[in-house]
Amino acid sequence: MIVPVNVVLGLSAVLFGIGVFGFLARRNIILMLVSVEVMLNAVNLSLAGFSQHLADPSGQIVALFVIAVAAAEAGVGLGLVIALNRNRPGAGVSDLTQLKG
Amino acid sequence: MTVLSAQTVFYYMAAASVTSAILAVTRRNPVHSLLWLLALFLHMAGMFLLLDAEFLAAVQVIVYAGAILVFYLFVLMLLDLPGEEARPRFSRHWPLAAAVGLSFAVLGWLSQIATVDPVGASPDAKSTASAAPPQGSLRAIGLDLFGPFALPFEMASLVLLAAILGAIVVARRRTTRS
Numbered sequence: 001m002i003v004p005v006n007v008v009l010g011l012s013a014v015l016f017g018i019g020v021f022g023f024l025a026r027r028n029i030i031l032m033l034v035s036v037e038v039m040l041n042a043v044n045l046s047l048a049g050f051s052q053h054l055a056d057p058s059g060q061i062v063a064l065f066v067i068a069v070a071a072a073e074a075g076v077g078l079g080l081v082i083a084l085n086r087n088r089p090g091a092g093v094s095d096l097t098q099l100k101g
Numbered sequence: 102m103t104v105l106s107a108q109t110v111f112y113y114m115a116a117a118s119v120t121s122a123i124l125a126v127t128r129r130n131p132v133h134s135l136l137w138l139l140a141l142f143l144h145m146a147g148m149f150l151l152l153d154a155e156f157l158a159a160v161q162v163i164v165y166a167g168a169i170l171v172f173y174l175f176v177l178m179l180l181d182l183p184g185e186e187a188r189p190r191f192s193r194h195w196p197l198a199a200a201v202g203l204s205f206a207v208l209g210w211l212s213q214i215a216t217v218d219p220v221g222a223s224p225d226a227k228s229t230a231s232a233a234p235p236q237g238s239l240r241a242i243g244l245d246l247f248g249p250f251a252l253p254f255e256m257a258s259l260v261l262l263a264a265i266l267g268a269i270v271v272a273r274r275r276t277t278r279s
Contacts, residue, residue, distance in 0.1 A: 002104055002151060003111050003112075009213035012209065013117045013207075014210075015122050015184055016209060017204075018119070019122070019202075020201055021201070022127075022202075024194075024197070024198030024202070026201065028131060033186065034173065041165075044145070049152060051152075051238075052152045057242045060154050060242055060247055061242060062243065068257040069257075069260060070258065071164060071168065071261065073264075076266070076271065077277070078172060078176045079269070079272035080271055080272075082180070082272040100204065
């Protein structure tokens with residue numbers, strides 16, 4: 001155990017905050033998805049830190065599932081971005097003011 | 102590697118990952134932003150290595166940096182966003198968003214201080230950590246993944262299958278109707 005688990009969890013909290021800021025502040029849909037990836041990475045880091053701290057590999061397995069869900073999220077999210085861009089060029093969320101396709 | 106140099110490497114990676122995350126969410130050019138995200142992923146993989154999660158580090162490099170990031174870059178260049186650099190990066194409410202992000206970070210920080218310290222002080226965790234075999238965590242992960250976690254593992258494959266089908270259905274060009 002080279003660093004205390006508090007350092008890992010604090011770093012994870014900071015990265016999660018950065019991701020939340022990016023998700024709420026950016027206007028481009030793709031960069032909002034990038035911010036979601038930052039948040040998922042922060043969660044993976046805290047899971048790995050707990051896994052090492054408690055000497056239990058379950059945390060790493062849950063992190064693997066988080067990575068699988070992140071891949072699924074990227075696929076569906078970017079598919080939605082492509083479909084939106086076909087109807088209405090540009091990827092700004094402020095342009096999307098109606099639900100009609 | 103001595104403990105001190107490993108600590109130095111970890112703190113370097115922590116600082117570099119925070120820097121590259123900030124740059125990834127604030128750069129104006131989306132391609133620059135994605136490249137900073139790549140730097141974040143690679144530093145995160147290094148931290149996984151230092152946290153004794155070798156398999157997670159490999160998956161991080163292969164799946165995140167190799168597949169997901171290339172997918173993002175591919176879609177970004179496919180869309181060829183016109184005039185993206187001329188538009189404002191942030192919405193009008195970005196100070197509010199910064200406050201929310203900061204409060205999330207502070208809440209996480211406070212909660213880890215409140216919850217983790219008693220666990221770290223207990224001698225049980227330390228003794229089991231030292232009793233763990235030093236051969237790395239890959240064998241334990243494999244045994245768990247196909248033992249107690251076999252059903253969630255199959256569910257993950259179902260989720261990925263559903264996501265593939267969903268992405269195809271959503272992004273398909275509707276030729277039958279028009």
